[in-house]
Amino acid sequence: MILVGVLRHQVTLLIGGEPAKPTAKAVRERQVAVTTAVYTALARGTVLRASGNHISAASFAQRKAYLCKSYEDGAYLKNPGAATGAPNPMSDPAGMEMMMDGMKKNMAMIVPQTVIMGWVNFFFSGFVLIKLPFPLTLRFKSMLQRGVDTSEMDVAWVSSLSWYFLNLFGLRSIFNIILGEDNVADGMRDMQAMGGMGMAPTGQPQDFNKLFLAEKENLELTVHRWELDDVEKRVLKKYRR
Numbered sequence: 195m196i197l198v199g200v201l202r203h204q205v206t207l208l209i210g211g212e213p214a215k216p217t218a219k220a221v222r223e224r225q226v227a228v229t230t231a232v233y234t235a236l237a238r239g240t241v242l243r244a245s246g247n248h249i250s251a252a253s254f255a256q257r258k259a260y261l262c263k264s265y266e267d268g269a270y271l272k273n274p275g276a277a278t279g280a281p282n283p284m285s286d287p288a289g290m291e292m293m294m295d296g297m298k299k300n301m302a303m304i305v306p307q308t309v310i311m312g313w314v315n316f317f318f319s320g321f322v323l324i325k326l327p328f329p330l331t332l333r334f335k336s337m338l339q340r341g342v343d344t345s346e347m348d349v350a351w352v353s354s355l356s357w358y359f360l361n362l363f364g365l366r367s368i369f370n371i372i373l374g375e376d377n378v379a380d381g382m383r384d385m386q387a388m389g390g391m392g393m394a395p396t397g398q399p400q401d402f403n404k405l406f407l408a409e410k411e412n413l414e415l416t417v418h419r420w421e422l423d424d425v426e427k428r429v430l431k432k433y434r435r
Contacts, residue, residue, distance in 0.1 A: 195310065195361050199369055202306050206378045209298045235270040239409040243416045254418045265410040271402060299378065311358065315341070318354035326350040 239261050246254045264270060319341050330338070330349040339347065341355040352360070369377050 195358075195365065196368060196372075198306050198310060199365065200372065202302055203369075203373050203377050206299055206302045209295075209302060235264070236405060236409055239265070239413050243412060246416065247419050247421050249420075251418050251420055254420075258413050258416070258418075262410045262413055265406040265413075268403060268406070270406065303378070307362075314354055314358045321354045322347070322351050323354045323357045324352050326352060 242254070242257055242261065246257070249257075322339075322342060325348075326338075328350070332349060335349050338349065338352045338356045340353055340359070342351075342353045
């Protein structure tokens with residue numbers, strides 16, 4: 195299993211190459227380029243709602259009308275008429291290449307595991323391989339004695355098929371020592387990937403158009419109360435003796 199894991203790691207590297215790791219600067223620049231202008235435009239509406247009482251009613255109404263129209267027309271969006279959502283990977287060459295790399299890595303993962311499991315199950319089905327040097331409770335019987343249908347055997351005995359799964363999940367440290375931490379021979383990672391293949395992605399792209407429309411509604415509901423209205427009466431009332 196160790197040799198097959200090393201071979202699969204090398205084959206995966208030959209098929210897909212070294213995984214490209216984006217630098218922190220590149221990630222930061224990409225995030226800033228996408229979100230800085232948008233959130234700056236949203237911040238203008240938030241600041242106007244929070245501090246609009248410090249300017250006159252005419253100035254507040256003028257700024258309010260301008261921002262509401264801009265939010266509604268999508269003036270701060272790159273494609274105002276296009277629906278914001280996840281891009282179609284089938285129409286993007288980079289997305290197609292990423293999908294092909296994922297399929298190659300999945301094949302390099304599934305084929306060796308299927309062959310080894312079938313080989314162990316065919317030639318060593320019903321065989322008891324080792325005995326653990328410590329006692330266990332009956333709860334471990336179904337996990338350690340797969341393929342051996344007997345109720346009288348001590349739980350410490352381990353069948354060949356169960357020993358295969360224990361090695362599959364327990365060789366991570368050895369692979370980390372031999373191949374490094376970023377290896378593709380980890381059996382636990384394989385099982386997690388197989389379990390998540392049919393799951394839909396939970397993360398959804400940010401819909402900036404909805405954010406702008408929500409901010410437009412908040413601005414329309416904001417009532418202006420100028421801070422200098424009746425300031426003379428308030429000052430006289432505060433400092434009169």
